[in-house]
Amino acid sequence: MKxxxxxxxxxxGTMMANHLVKKLPKKDWKISIVDQCETHYYQPGFLFLPFDIYTSKQVKKNGKKFIPKAVDYINEKIERIVPEENNVQLANGKVLAYDILIIATGTDIAPEEVEGMKGPKWHENIFDFYTYKGAKALRNKLREWEGGKLVVHITEMPIKCPVAPLEFAFLADSYFKNKGMRDKVDITFVTPLGGAFTKPRATAALHHLLEEKGISEVTDFAIERVDYKNNKIIDYADTEVEYDLLVTVPTNMGDSVIERSGLGDDLNFVPTNKATLQSLNHENIFAIGDATNLPASKAGSVAHFEAEILTENIVRYIEGIPLKEEFDGHANCFVETGNGKALLIDFNYTHEPVEGTFPFPGVGPLQLLKESHANHMGKMAFRWIYWNMLIKGIHIPFVSATMSEKGKHFEEEVQ
Incomplete structure (x- = not known):
């Protein structure tokens, strides 16, 4: 047995387990999945937790309940991958041999990469919301915060869900309006990018929303250090931004096991073929989601599209036929803009977000790159879709793994 x-x-990883258990013959293949964490988090929910939109129970569940019974679930820390010997060493001393390895170890924040960020004020007046612990601590802070200078900051790219920091700024605007204290809060969005987002058309639309909501913007800010004693962030050009409350997205890095195994780049992401999801260095290793170095968004929708394509490529690899070079970087993201509205963006490696309709050309019902309540409802519905369809490997109807060009106004890109 292999x-x-x-x-x-x-x-x-959970999606791949659910996909592959249906595709690989049980008499020939044993599938194992390894993770040291028993809790499965709905990470998009971390954005809503600080604003009391979601409760703690809505963003976490026991991970084992989503792993198929036919898959061997191993709750243990991964010590090292040894590709030369085709095995994985676990912290308990056990060694797992593999014929095929799928790396789905994700990414995590590394606040220690910036001087002063993870200092004595961490989770006091300096917070992240990319972890469950950080989002929950920030929720408790916002409940009693009386106002001042709120700075929403991105350290460097790439990060999980590139629009999430913008969404946080928009939701903060809405949150403080609803509390009747928006006039007591000065919101500043600070980014290392030249604009609000990585794509020009979306940047223009999002910049307009920042202006409309009275949110200041500081661009091209390459942070050097956090001066937590004087409540300032300082970049390499000595630009200073003062804060009373700093909500930061620290450097995102791949799992440390990738570094220990010598399989990653400088940020511990696995060099991966951007079309097939096969490792560039080991033909029987594949990578998916946030663990890869692909020039695509690190977002759940991207992982979902990758999983459908990777499943087919795993079967092709086993059968000894050429892999499909099919993944096109497709990302489909709702961008919460506050006050019960959201944008929807749909893009890939070659096409930036443009206006149009989704998922049905000319019909919608969702509008691309335009604020609407329907898009907000789509964002809210995604939590149900996530727990009941997406991680169970169930195809979401009418949404293809590769990006459809139908119903999109690409001609506007060149005007």
Missing amino acids: NLVILGAGTS
């Missing part, structure tokens, strides 16, 4: 091992039981 062994397929999946490292990581987050979004990507």
Whole structure:
């Protein structure tokens, strides 16, 4: 019997376990999945937790309940991957041999990469919301915060869900309006990018929303350090931004096991073929989701599209036929803009977000790159879709893994 091992039981790993258990013959293949964390988090919910839109129970569940019974679930820390020997060493001393390895170890924040960020004020007046612990601590802070200078800051790219920091700024505007204290809060959005987002058309639309909501914007800010004693962030050009409350997105890095195994780049992301999801260095290793170095968004929708394509490529690899070079970087993201509205963006490696309709050309019902309540409802519905369809490997109707050009106004890109 041959062994397929999946490292990581987050979004990507759980989806792959559910996809592959239906595709690989049980008499020939044993599928194992390894993760040290028993809790499965709905990470998009971390954005809503600080504003009391979601409760703690709505963003976490026991991860084992989403792993198929036919898959061997191993709750243990991964010590090292040894590709030369085709095995994985676990912290308890056990060694897992594999014929195929899927790396789905994700990414995590590394606030220690910036001087002063993870200092004595961490989770006092300096917060992240990319972890459950950080989002919950920030929720408790916002409940009693009386106002001042709120700075929403991105350290460097790439990060999980590139629009989430903008969404946080928009939701903060809405949150403080609803509390009747918006006039007591000065919101500033600070980014290392030249604009609000990575794509020009979306940047223009999002910049307009920042202006409309009275949110200041500081661009091209390459942070050097956090001066937590004087409540300032300082960049390499000595630009200073003062804060009373700093909500930061620290450097995002791949899992440390990738570094220990010598399989990653400088940020511990796995060099991966951007079309097939096969490792560039080991033909029987594949990577998916946030663990890869792909020039695509690190977002749940991307992992979902990757999983459908990778499943087929795993079967092709086993059968000894050429892999499909099919993944096009497709990302489909709702951008919460506050006050019960959201934008929807749909893009890939080659096409930036444009206006149009989704998922049905000319019909919608969702509008691309335009604020609407329907888009907000789509964002809210996604939590149900996530727990009941997405991580269970169930195809979402009418949404293809590759980006459709139908119903989109690409001609406007060149005007």
